[in-house]
Every structure is written in C-alpha cells, then in structure tokens.
Amino acid sequence: MTPLLTTKGLSRSFGGLRAVDKVDFTLMPGEIRAVIGPNGAGKTTFVSLISGRIQPSSGAIVFDGADITGLPTYARVRRGIAYTFQITSVFANLSVYDNVALPVQLTLSDRRSKAELRAGVISALERTGLADRTHMPAGQLSYGHQRLLEVAMGLALKPRLLILDEPTQGLADSEIDNFIELVRDIAKSATVLLIEHNMPVVMQLADRITVFNAGRILAEGTPEAIRENAAVQDAYLGTAP
Structure with missing residues (x-):
C-alpha cells in the first residue's frame, strides 16, 4: 500500500532552536496515528508543517505521491488536508x-x-x-x-487527512467516550493524525503511536509496544499524569 503522507528530513528552526529535527515519517491510508511526547517536543510544530501553517527550514513533505512542501495552506486543504488547532479558532x-x-x-x-x-x-x-x-x-x-x-x-x-491537535482538551469525561466513537467513525473515510496528552484516549484509539522528544522521533509502534518501551517511559510516560 502506498503511504498517504511521508516526510523526509523535515526540519524547522526558530533562531537557535531546532523545533523539528530531520524527521522521517510515514502515514498509511485509513490509519489512526497518535503523536505524543512531552511539552516542547515539537509535536504541534510538526503538524503545522504538514498543514502548511509554517514552512520548513529543510526537508520535504509528500502527500498522495505529490511533493507539497512549498504549497500554501489553502492548496493543501483542496488536496484533502484539514487541521484543527490546539487553541480554538472558531x-x-x-x-x-x-x-x-x-x-x-x-x-x-x-x-x-x-x-x-x-x-x-x-x-x-x-x-x-x-x-x-x-x-x-x-x-x-x-x-x-x-x-x-x-x-x-x-x-x-471532507478531508482525506484530518489532523486533530489536543481535541479532548476541555471535554468532560462523559463527552470523551463519544469523541472516541466519533474518531473511529471518521477513520472509516479518512486518515486521522492525532496529537493527544490523554493517554487512555491514545491507547484506545491509535493503531500506531509516534513519540516525539526534543524535535525528533524517539519511538514508533503499537500502543502495547510504546507502553513497554523503556526510553519512552523515561522521556514521557513515566512522568505523565
């Protein structure tokens, strides 16, 4: 199966800070992928690069076989990439x-x-x-x-890729169960890329998890593999609330 999205050597610097550092990433069609990591790990910068809200310092982004690295946000929306913000923008x-x-x-x-x-x-x-x-x-x-x-x-x-940045933030516990079912329903017709700090939600929803730390991918795998990964526990899960 051909990947829906890949990034190759994707980087973004802000002054002397390398917020995203040479990230190679692959997302398959129909997947629910969670991106986790400590605050400041580069998660939101990474998905902002994918959506076109900011431009990379170097590297490439390929969506459905086409290089979209230089495309503006509206052109990416027309190709099927939708992004919900970490801070509400209604x-x-x-x-x-x-x-x-x-x-x-x-x-x-x-x-x-x-x-x-x-x-x-x-x-x-x-x-x-x-x-x-x-x-x-x-x-x-x-x-x-x-x-x-x-x-x-x-x-x-009607996106082909829906990026959700901290979507359960502010939801009541009773609403989170409905949200989980909603994402599963969305995944029947779209690929979902999810940044989320609520680990029970991540573990229930994600087919695979990508862990960021200091702008780089620390680990990738199934929820079970990530839960058992010692490096991930040290960097993130061990200190998660």
Missing part, C-alpha cells in the same frame, strides 16, 4: 451553523445550492453532537463544544 460572533457553512462551501460544485449546503452542515453537526446548537453563537458554546465545532468544521471539508 468565529465567535457567527452561529454554529455559519461556522460550518464556511468550509462546506469550499466542497460544493455549485455554491448557490442551499440544499447541498444545509445537508453538508447538518451532517457535520450531527456527527459531532452539535445539531441541537445550530443557531447558537459559537462564542457561547462551552470550551469543549467549541473543540467539537472545530472538528465539525474539519469534517465539513
């Missing part, structure tokens, strides 16, 4: 419906079709459990529900 003054309608419009062949637009919005909101909050201003949602709204906005793009 449009607080717009309704929940209108927040999702914006990305849905990018997927429509006829942007004047109100029926298609509504169907796309309602589908994304139903999948994320927000259909009963359609007309509420996004800024009035709880923080956890704003996180889910961001996921809905990502789903509205």
